[in-house]
Amino acid sequence: MASPTVILGVVLLFVLYFLNQKRRQAKLPPGPPRLPIIGNLHQAPADAAWLTFQKWVEQYGPLVSVDFGGTNVIIIGDYDTARDLLDKRANIYSSRPRMVMAQELTCRGMHIMFRPFGEEFLLHQRLEATVLSPRASACYTPVQDLESKVLLKNLLSTNNFPKQYERFTASVVYSLTYGFRIVTGDEWQLQTAHEVLKNLTYAGQVGAWIVDALPFLNYLPGPLTPWKKQADKWHNLETNLHMTNMRDALKKDGWNWSKDFKNAKEAQGLTDIEIAWDLGILCDAGVETTNVTLQIFTLACLAFPEWVPKAQKELDEVVGSERLPDFDDLENLPYLQAVVEENFRWRHIVPAGIPHATSQDDYYKGYWIPKGSTIVPLFSAMRKDQKLFDSPLDFRPERWLGKNQPSNWGYGRRVCPGRFIAMNSVRVVIARLLWAYDIRSKDGKRPLVDESIFTTGFVSAPKPFEAVFQPRSEQHKKVVEHSFDVAEKNVSVLLSEVRKRQVSVGLNPRA
Numbered sequence: 396m397a398s399p400t401v402i403l404g405v406v407l408l409f410v411l412y413f414l415n416q417k418r419r420q421a422k423l424p425p426g427p428p429r430l431p432i433i434g435n436l437h438q439a440p441a442d443a444a445w446l447t448f449q450k451w452v453e454q455y456g457p458l459v460s461v462d463f464g465g466t467n468v469i470i471i472g473d474y475d476t477a478r479d480l481l482d483k484r485a486n487i488y489s490s491r492p493r494m495v496m497a498q499e500l501t502c503r504g505m506h507i508m509f510r511p512f513g514e515e516f517l518l519h520q521r522l523e524a525t526v527l528s529p530r531a532s533a534c535y536t537p538v539q540d541l542e543s544k545v546l547l548k549n550l551l552s553t554n555n556f557p558k559q560y561e562r563f564t565a566s567v568v569y570s571l572t573y574g575f576r577i578v579t580g581d582e583w584q585l586q587t588a589h590e591v592l593k594n595l596t597y598a599g600q601v602g603a604w605i606v607d608a609l610p611f612l613n614y615l616p617g618p619l620t621p622w623k624k625q626a627d628k629w630h631n632l633e634t635n636l637h638m639t640n641m642r643d644a645l646k647k648d649g650w651n652w653s654k655d656f657k658n659a660k661e662a663q664g665l666t667d668i669e670i671a672w673d674l675g676i677l678c679d680a681g682v683e684t685t686n687v688t689l690q691i692f693t694l695a696c697l698a699f700p701e702w703v704p705k706a707q708k709e710l711d712e713v714v715g716s717e718r719l720p721d722f723d724d725l726e727n728l729p730y731l732q733a734v735v736e737e738n739f740r741w742r743h744i745v746p747a748g749i750p751h752a753t754s755q756d757d758y759y760k761g762y763w764i765p766k767g768s769t770i771v772p773l774f775s776a777m778r779k780d781q782k783l784f785d786s787p788l789d790f791r792p793e794r795w796l797g798k799n800q801p802s803n804w805g806y807g808r809r810v811c812p813g814r815f816i817a818m819n820s821v822r823v824v825i826a827r828l829l830w831a832y833d834i835r836s837k838d839g840k841r842p843l844v845d846e847s848i849f850t851t852g853f854v855s856a857p858k859p860f861e862a863v864f865q866p867r868s869e870q871h872k873k874v875v876e877h878s879f880d881v882a883e884k885n886v887s888v889l890l891s892e893v894r895k896r897q898v899s900v901g902l903n904p905r906a
């Protein structure tokens with residue numbers, strides 16, 4: 396039996412631990428009550444995390460703290476706080492939470508989105524920045540022009556818009572990254588990329604891997620660490636995909652990002668596998684994001700059809716019926732630009748945000764934000780902010796006329812580097828779709844939009860729904876067909892044009 400002194404010692408330790416926890420918590424932002432040791436782990440949502448986070452923001456305010464088994468998580472629920480911390484104090488808030496299974500084991504540290512902030516991250520960011528800058532992105536419009544014409548043409552014969560949107564978005568980034576087009580959407584590269592994304596989503600699932608909570612378990616002998624074998628399998632599949640794509644790209648005629656990266660001074664100390672991963676991740680990051688954004692646009696046409704004729708009237712006045720809207724028209728289409736902004740606000744593709752992490756202690760409005768905290772910019776709460784948006788669940792482009800939207804592209808040193816390419820793709824496709832088609836629900840009814848019609852994963856997309864793409868007139872159909880027929884479809888020719896444009900605006904392509 397333990398002696399009274401030992402029992403007293405243990406009780407004393409518990410009391411000290413408890414008091415220390417209380418003292419620490421008193422300085423943290425408010426949040427739901429915690430249990431000893433596990434904190435709020437029992438309340439950690441396995442799915443659709445934003446719904447639980449949203450409730451906490453409504454209850455405790457725009458800065459909430461919770462403890463998921465020792466990880467301090469800070470949830471940011473409004474734009475002002477997000478800007479104050481993530482933008483204005485970007486030097487503190489631009490790292491990423493540690494992800495043992497996803498980043499360290501499956502990606503072996505090479506996924507740029509999961510890299511902690513530091514010298515290595517900055518080197519890879521610099522390597523990519525040259526091809527993603529606003530000026531470089533503006534030179535890629537010949538590729539987006541062709542692929543959006545193909546999209547319009549394909550929609551004349553099918554209403555399978557998710558597949559056609561994915562083909563469009565994939566073909567834009569595969570053309571630029573590897574110099575080959577995605578023509579059908581059934582190409583093995585895209586199918587393997589789906590598998591890779593599925594694996595990575597599983598590897599990154601919160602609570603799925605014990606090693607994420609207890610990283611020291613990795614030091615146990617092989618038979619006791621079965622997750623490592625799984626991670627190796629996933630790693631090999633992904634490396635093989637990225638390496639095959641890069642090797643093929645280096646043999647292609649003309650310019651592409653693979654050649655550009657290989658010649659960059661930042662790449663000189665990197666292995667081929669590291670370069671191939673940087674290229675592969677960029678490509679993957681560009682497909683689902685833009686595709687889901689276009690699906691949300693289609694849902695908005697069905698659920699709130701009253702804004703559509705206003706956009707079409709503007710297009711008819713500026714463009715007429717003899718030609719498709721072009722990139723040069725976009726600045727003369729304020730209503731259309733407002734549609735695009737509202738699309739980003741109405742439903743964010745990553746409602747729970749992409750988490751950042753703090754690299755040192757910080758204080759904000761009297762609250763302590765410890766080093767190593769996970770910071771969640773809760774887009775779903777920001778877009779519903781009643782102080783900023785009247786009837787936030789409605790799709791109302793008018794709210795953006797003459798106004799700029801607070802960023803939906805992330806924050807600080809981690810802001811989405813592909814946003815200029817994405818914006819050009821989304822704008823031109825939405826303009827051309829609205830110009831060419833009436834987009835309607837199959838049964839003539841408005842779908843009811845609530846959380847139940849969206850998927851609950853990291854990227855949240857509308858669950859499958861049907862829409863009919865009806866050409867607005869015979870004349871519109873003819874223009875769609877003719878524009879497709881006369882478009883240059885040879886990707887090497889298009890990429891040579893891209894390179895020529897870069898040189899003409901004073902850029903220095905590295906290949």
Ligand code: HEM
Nearest residue numbers: 507508680681684685688749804805806809810811813817
């Ligand atoms: C509509 C389309 C897109 C949306 C809504 C979107 C949104 C985002 C958001 C919210 C982030 C997180 C920023 C943060 O952590 O603060 C992000 C990161 C990122 N995006 Fe995008 N994105 C889109 C398209 C693209 C495209 C086309 C590319 C590449 C060609 C791309 C490449 C990346 C990369 C590499 C990161 C990680 C940045 C880092 O961790 O430093 N994205 N994106």
